[in-house]
Amino acid sequence: MGKGIEFVKNLDKIIILAQGPSWYQCPDKVPQDCEIWGCNVIYRDHYVDRIFIGHDPRGHFLEDDSNFFENLNNLDVPVYTIGQFKPLKKNAFIPVMEILEEFNTGFFLDVICYMIATAILQKPRCIQFFGVDMRPDAGVEAYLNEKGAVEFWVGVALGRGIKFENTLESYILKIKQEGSFPGMREKVKRAGLIYQIPETDRNMMALRGYVITPDGAEI
Amino acid sequence: MEKLEEITINDKEVKVKDLVKGLENIFILGRGQSLGYAPTAKIDNSEVWGCNNVYKARDLDRLFIMHDIYMVQFLREKELIKEINEKDFPVYTLGKYDALKNNVQYPMQEIFKGFEISYLVNNISYMIALAILQKPKNIILFGVDMDYGTNTEYMYNEKACIEFWLGMAKGKGINFVISEQSTLMKRRGRNNYYGMKEILDGFTMRLEPDYTWGDKTGKSALRYKIIKAQHRL
Numbered sequence: 001m002g003k004g005i006e007f008v009k010n011l012d013k014i015i016i017l018a019q020g021p022s023w024y025q026c027p028d029k030v031p032q033d034c035e036i037w038g039c040n041v042i043y044r045d046h047y048v049d050r051i052f053i054g055h056d057p058r059g060h061f062l063e064d065d066s067n068f069f070e071n072l073n074n075l076d077v078p079v080y081t082i083g084q085f086k087p088l089k090k091n092a093f094i095p096v097m098e099i100l101e102e103f104n105t106g107f108f109l110d111v112i113c114y115m116i117a118t119a120i121l122q123k124p125r126c127i128q129f130f131g132v133d134m135r136p137d138a139g140v141e142a143y144l145n146e147k148g149a150v151e152f153w154v155g156v157a158l159g160r161g162i163k164f165e166n167t168l169e170s171y172i173l174k175i176k177q178e179g180s181f182p183g184m185r186e187k188v189k190r191a192g193l194i195y196q197i198p199e200t201d202r203n204m205m206a207l208r209g210y211v212i213t214p215d216g217a218e219i
Numbered sequence: 220m221e222k223l224e225e226i227t228i229n230d231k232e233v234k235v236k237d238l239v240k241g242l243e244n245i246f247i248l249g250r251g252q253s254l255g256y257a258p259t260a261k262i263d264n265s266e267v268w269g270c271n272n273v274y275k276a277r278d279l280d281r282l283f284i285m286h287d288i289y290m291v292q293f294l295r296e297k298e299l300i301k302e303i304n305e306k307d308f309p310v311y312t313l314g315k316y317d318a319l320k321n322n323v324q325y326p327m328q329e330i331f332k333g334f335e336i337s338y339l340v341n342n343i344s345y346m347i348a349l350a351i352l353q354k355p356k357n358i359i360l361f362g363v364d365m366d367y368g369t370n371t372e373y374m375y376n377e378k379a380c381i382e383f384w385l386g387m388a389k390g391k392g393i394n395f396v397i398s399e400q401s402t403l404m405k406r407r408g409r410n411n412y413y414g415m416k417e418i419l420d421g422f423t424m425r426l427e428p429d430y431t432w433g434d435k436t437g438k439s440a441l442r443y444k445i446i447k448a449q450h451r452l
Contacts, residue, residue, distance in 0.1 A: 046426045056416040058432040061443045069441050082414040083428030087441040096412070096426065105389060107382075107404045113413065136375070145406040148379030152386035152404065159390015160334070173338045175376040193445040208339065211448045212433070214440030 002076035003035070003049050007091040011035055011124040017042050017114050019187075020133025020166035026167030037119065039111045041065055042131065043075055044188045051079045052094060052118075058085075062212065063192040080118075086219045094118065103156065109149035110142075116153035124165040127154075133170045147171065221244060237309070241318040242266055242355040247346050248273045251364030253398035256320070268350065270342040272296045273362065274306060283311045285342045288319070311349075334387070340380040346382040358388055365403055378403065 012033040019042050024048055024206050030036060038048030041064040051072065053060075057079075058198045062087045070085045072079050085091050099117040100106060108114050108213060112132055119127050134147040158164055166172055194202055197210060244265035248405065250273060257277055262287055266280040271291060272307075274282055282303060284291055292299040303310055304320040311325045325345060333352050339341050339345050343363050365378040381403060385395050397403050417442050418425040430437045 056414070056430050056432045057427075058439060058443075062445075067442060081428075083430055083437045083451075085437065085439045087439055096415070103389065105404075108411060108413050109406050109409075110413050141406075143375060144378075147375075148382035149404075149406075151379050151383035152389075155383045155386020155388075156390040157386075158334070159387045159392075173336065173342055175380075193443060197447070198446055209449065210445050210449060211450075212443050212445050214433075215442040215444040216440050218434060218438045218440045 002090070003078060005078045005090060007118070007122050008035065009122050011122065013126040013128055014119045014122065015050060015128045016112065016131060016132060017046060018112060018121065018131040018133075018136060019045075020131040020170070022133050022169040023131030023187075025167055026130035028069055037115055039115060040067075040182055041137060043072070044118045045076070048075075048077060051075075051077055052095070052111050052115050053079065053081050053116055054108070055085065061192055062194050064065070064190050066191060066193045066194075066196060067206055080114075084132075084146070095121070107149055110146045112146075113149050113153050116150070116157060120153070120157050120160060120162060126160060126165060127157050128165040129172065132166070132172060135171055229394075235448050238349070238353050239266060239314045240353050242353065244359055245353065245355045246349045246359045246361065247343060247350060247363065248277055248279070249343055249360070249362035251362040251366065251401070253364050253400040254362030256398055257361035261304065266348055270346065274303060274308070279306075280305075282308050283342055283346050284314055285325070285345050287314070288312060288316055294399060311345075316359070336428070338380060338383060341377045344377075344380045344384050346354065347388065348382065351384070351388050351393060354391075355393060357396060358385075358401070361398050363403065364398070364401045430446045 012031065013076065015026060015030065015034065017023060017038040018035055019040060023042065023045065028047060034133065035049040036047060037050045037052060038046065039052050041060055042048065043051060046080055073089045076090065078092055079088050080092050080094045082094055094114045097119065097120055102121060103117065116127065132150065134143060134150060136143050150198070154172060156163055188211045193212060201207065226245060229426050242264055244252060244262060246257065246265060248254055248267065248269040250271060252433055254273065254276055259277065260420065268281045268283060269277060269279040271285045272295060273279065288299065299377060300318050309321050311323050313325050326349070329352065330348050351444040359440065363381065374426045384393065385404070389393050394435050414428055414429055414431040415426045418427055428437060433439065
């Protein structure tokens, strides 16, 4: 049985697992007083205790997983989102208001920021990153602004005396650009709705000839 | 890894101890346009720290020049050494410069001991780190604007580094204030609440989930399907 929606205070470690190339270094098994918090569709590649999705999660039906909600329900893990999504069995809000009350700071440029801030509220001994790489080649917007926002919340954690660990490959608190590294592992191939249509139609123009409709009642 | 050697305290470096703990405000002044909004009058129980040639714009309590001073003099300020020697403030540098009347070597060892972090990629980050160790109530930034597009290196690395140190301040219970003109803790063209939209209610703001996919109210199906439709005949 998966974890309940309530967060656990004073854990030894909260691992924040994102989708950057160093994700694979995240241990498969962790001690009881450690939790793995994943973002977006990382559950397809690695075990997680909790999932956080900052944007509208339904976008993942198209690109990543045509059975997205059903697969999340089968995992039986809490899924924290900004909005409410009733088809998800264990859906809860990311505690944005609680974070704002505690820190009086609104600086959440990606889901990782919400995750770190939420983790700080649980007062773990340590926060560890895997796959939070913020690589310079990940995209201009991500590197220009999101990296700083993630680093801000890392700073808050450190300032509160929480230990911080990260992979060598991550660019958090670093500036130098490096290339790919040995031992990279391929991730599970994407399997969203878009991959059900002919490959020749998977472009911006041809996609206009398709419609996405609910396959059942909307609740 | 080789252990860092302790910095020997000599007569000049003793000035590091002159740093004042528990001030109400430490003002950190950069050279951006919002420097113009920095107060000109002396404020009680506060210090004003500036970088490079900011001493020309405001009276300072301490000056920080983390580049080689001869390079700064050559590139930016032809009379730099002469001018700062006419002032009374200590000048913090990474190296030691006999040419400076009141030179203090930046207490790097203290920073490493205090934070166990070596992430200092510009003048301002050194200044904030040292300010945090003095435990002021507020750190107030003027002229630290990090203008979008100033240049790539600036935006990629320095903005993020300053934001890290502001987070460190926040985590240690120190308030910080950023001038409105600064791009620190902002992103271009989007709000600061990922996945949310800001709704203005008169003078106040509400945050609501930003449903961007499918039904815009958030009503959602368990599964979706994709079908071909010839609607653009």
